[in-house]
Amino acid sequence: MADHSLQKLAQVIVHYSLKLKPDDTFIIRAPEIAAPLIREVYREAIRAGAYVNTEIELDGLREIFFKESNEKQLTHVSEYDKLGNEYFNAALIIWAPSNSRALSRINPQRIARHREATSPLLNRTMAREAEGTYRWCGTLFPTQALAQDFGMSLSEYEAFLYEACLLNDENPITSWQKVYEKQQHVADFLMQHDEIHIVAPDTDLTYRTAGRQWINCAGINIPDGEVFSGPIEDSVTGRVRFTYPAQYEDNEVEDVSLTFQDGKVIESAANRGLDFLNAMLDTDSGSRYVGEVAFGLNYHIKEFTKHRLLDEKIGGTMHMALGASIPMTGGVNRSGLHWDLVCDLREGQVYADGQLCYEHGNFII
Structure with a gap:
């Protein structure tokens, strides 16, 4: 560099x-x-x-x-x-x-x-x-x-x-400040709603965030570009298929599918790496619950890179972290695990309290 x-x-x-x-x-x-x-x-x-x-x-x-x-x-x-x-x-x-x-x-x-x-x-x-x-x-x-x-x-x-990282811009700090302003519009919208319903190929998932904070990330990490929250711990329900291979501790798990009931993973599947996935799910009492939900908003990142810092920011995706909540969201799940798994939403839709708010990889609000 x-x-x-x-x-x-x-x-x-x-x-x-x-x-x-x-x-x-x-x-x-x-x-x-x-x-x-x-x-x-x-x-x-x-x-x-x-x-x-x-x-x-x-x-x-x-x-x-x-x-x-x-x-x-x-x-x-x-x-x-x-x-x-x-x-x-x-x-x-x-x-x-x-x-x-x-x-x-x-x-x-x-x-x-x-x-x-x-x-x-x-x-x-x-x-x-x-x-x-x-x-x-x-x-x-x-x-x-x-x-x-x-x-x-x-x-x-x-x-x-x-x-x-916006380093090609004349003033990257000013550019990140503009990203923050744009993403705050999304965070403010989500703060006004409770139930989030995500529909995508092999995915039909709902969770609730009433009383939780949606956090705008536009420079906490570099690169950045997401909004995230902590779901009400027992509210995550349904099935999600994570489009991209899940990366954690130098391991890769392909084609992960998880089924949730009352917030907890009750069924897991993967084409490769299932033993590793299940070992992580059994880390402790909090590792089968979701600590974070988020939407990737960095449209400079368009492809899967195999590093979660970048992949969770891909514009047109959502990710969920198994394990520890981030307390600033109001989440209370505790775990030694915090594993972000990424799902492509460019062929999906998101509904906030029944209102279509996201399709073709973009918020329409």
């Missing part, structure tokens, strides 16, 4: 997404391959007056952990992680895999047990975000693995990512 684009991305992250200010305690978590972006963000954050820490992960450590750890190590929650969870008030996560399938041969039960054990960290992070004492941003640094997953060269992937 060219230095100028990295500088622009760092400026968007520091000054728009995280709004860093003097005396903020800020941590950058990233693999070493993302060093060029780490440096630019670090420089910009120092200039903003923040106290900056870095947590750089070496390639292959997670694979070693899941293969070699004993049961006590697998379920251990360190004091270091607990302290960091309370100390920092801002964080950047940079995803930059050198191998996007490194954990695909790991026993999914081990991943599920680790997720369950560390669920207090996830839920506390989300609670602090709702309290306003913590903010975070996730972004991508282009790698050969990401480009290969998308079926293109690294230079082509970089160009695609620039566009999705």
Whole structure:
């Protein structure tokens, strides 16, 4: 990624997404391959007056952990992680895999047990975000693995990512502010309604959001472009077929179908990866419930990329997260799992309290 684009991305992250200010305690978590972006963000954050820490992960450590750890190590929650969870008030996560399938041969039960054990960290992070004492941003640094997953060269992937992040615009921050204004119209509309009914090929699903907040995401992550909420936990009913392969912890599950009754997954199916899907569904008592519902509104992202940060934003899609609610929505489901699964709605319709409000991949409001 060219230095100028990295500088622009760092400026968007520091000054728009995280709004860093003097005396903020800020941590950058990233693999070493993302060093060029780490440096630019670090420089910009120092200039903003923040106290900056870095947590750089070496390639292959997670694979070693899941293969070699004993049961006590697998379920251990360190004091270091607990302290960091309370100390920092801002964080950047940079995803930059050198191998996007490194954990695909790991026993999914081990991943599920680790997720369950560390669920207090996830839920506390989300609670602090709702309290306003913590903010975070996730972004991508282009790698050969990401480009290969998308079926293109690294230079082509970089160009695609620039566009999705609005970095080609003269002032990306102004552009993201305009996106926010446009998406707020959608969030305001959904806030006025309760029952959402989604109809698409092999999908007929309803849920309710009365009393919950619809959140406008136009720069929380970069790239961004969605509105999301937390459904009333026992209201999700019906069947949904997720058009795109579901990606989680370096595993891919194809052609996922879920049936819900009183909010809970009572039936699951997949053409490939069903054992992994079921292991994640059985992570804990909250992992068969939906913690998040959302609509993707970034029409610069048109194709499935195999990375959830991008795929959940695809214009003309909806996604649902199994597991933990995001407390700022008013959702109360707790889990160590938060897994976004994406469904194409470009051949579907959405009804809000019986009113057609969405078709051909766009809101008509």
